[in-house]
Amino acid sequence: MNKNILLITTRNIIENTGESALVNRRSKHLGEVLNSKIDLLIFNKKTRQKNISQLREIKEYQDIIIIGYGLKTIIFNIFQFRKILKRYLKEKNPEKIIVSGVIFSIFIFDLLKKYKKTKVEIIYDMHGCLEELLEYPTKSKLYSRILYMFLKQSEKKVLGISNSVFIVSNEMINYIKEEYGLNLKTYFIPCGIDSEDFNRDYFRKEWRKKLNIKEEEIVCVYSGGTSKWQMIEETIDYYEKNLKKLNMKMLILTKNISKVEKIIQNLNYDSSNYIFKSLNREDVIPALTAADFGIMLRESTLTNKVAFPNKFSEYLKAGLYLILTKNVIEQYRIAKKYNVGFFIEDDKILLLKKLDKVFDKVEQYKKCDLVIKNELDYKNILKIRKIFED
Structure with a gap:
């Protein structure tokens, strides 16, 4: 054709x-x-x-x-x-x-x-x-x-x-x-991804070494910029008040490192528990595998209601557990359907208990691959949707 x-x-x-x-x-x-x-x-x-x-x-x-x-x-x-x-x-x-x-x-x-x-x-x-x-x-x-x-x-x-x-x-x-x-x-x-083979274990080991992260350490990652809709301040605050209590480290992948450091300072938090890295786009997904959780918070606005941030697909490609809000409707639907996400609107105590217990990487990788295959793989989506078929 x-x-x-x-x-x-x-x-x-x-x-x-x-x-x-x-x-x-x-x-x-x-x-x-x-x-x-x-x-x-x-x-x-x-x-x-x-x-x-x-x-x-x-x-x-x-x-x-x-x-x-x-x-x-x-x-x-x-x-x-x-x-x-x-x-x-x-x-x-x-x-x-x-x-x-x-x-x-x-x-x-x-x-x-x-x-x-x-x-x-x-x-x-x-x-x-x-x-x-x-x-x-x-x-x-x-x-x-x-x-x-x-x-x-x-x-x-x-x-x-x-x-x-x-x-x-x-x-x-x-x-x-x-x-x-x-x-x-x-x-x-949707803002998808390809389903080509991707050796998460290899990249995880490689990037943990590059980022000086020990094998036993649990890491949450924020990947993105500092625009207001990306909620970087709220993300840092949520980490400090909740995830840090679970002994998680915070990895921040951004082009705006100095700006993020200033935000942390203005919020009166100590940046010593954070790892910062600025990357070329081709290195982002491999580097994400160094983490265990990917966090992406969005507030309830029309902008977010109709959106589909790329980061959702990239986190899943890296095999991460997702920490989300329910305000990006399409992504909330997918995460709930395939049980790949935790939502901060849920009961905080129960949520933290869940986050403290989920470390079955093999099972999580399988679930991530299923989501990509059914919902996010561009080639598959384009065929199913019959794009431009007369």
Whole structure:
């Protein structure tokens, strides 16, 4: 089933980010399943252009076209973006167009709408909800509100010309209906992982040695950044008040080590019981095997309700017991169904007793592999969902 596929994206899929992990892993397996190559048209910051080597390593990507923009040249770059897309559509005639990222999509909306008259399927790639701008503003509330209103209209327009939507959770189906009044065909593809053989015992031994962790020590890991929605402060507080009592060590894998150390200091905790490490993306999952528990807390917001953080799949790939909240609905469903998670909302005393007794690694690895096979393996998901079957 050979398809001519174009992926247009304004997301940061060039650097080591959660977005790049989702888009690139999915594209790799989409190309394999469909026996197709994917052309990339990227509109992103000029400063990121030098980091495209990891994209060229993905053999499913064919032509990679990057238009870099700068603050002073952005108007010119948008017209350049339009010109290149217009020429591409005329010359290549793609059958499938995936639009990933709403920022700047409004500036190519008319081209896509015009091209839609041909026999093409336009797929909008939705990773989350724009309400994140209001729930977790990174700038002033006024700026976030204005940006939200602009992007909300842009997303509505792009969804209006789309045939279907990639969604990362089933909660998004209702979100699209309620927010936009649209009943589109959806492809449910969570932020998954591959099910290729992975020697957890080997990597566990190797990374425990690298991180100076003794064989008998019990370790909880936090992997991620310091954005408010990732709840790093609450995670540290929960560790100090609960997990530390079980003689657990805390491993923190982050690019923001100094910032996390400052957070610990501001919370009046001692960082001597913590292990910090900054890693390249390819080392993250192998390093996670050094831990026993993976912690991922999220609060009750619309952003989290419809989301599916990559970390959930990565923790399971590493064979970890999960310590979670119940607020990421899709992940709560999976963790409960396969009994791979503990939820902090449950009775604290009973929870701590459970955490203190579960160390059957063989059984946990089996459960993790079953979850990956049934729920998270990209290749399997794409086949089951019959992606792009006419």
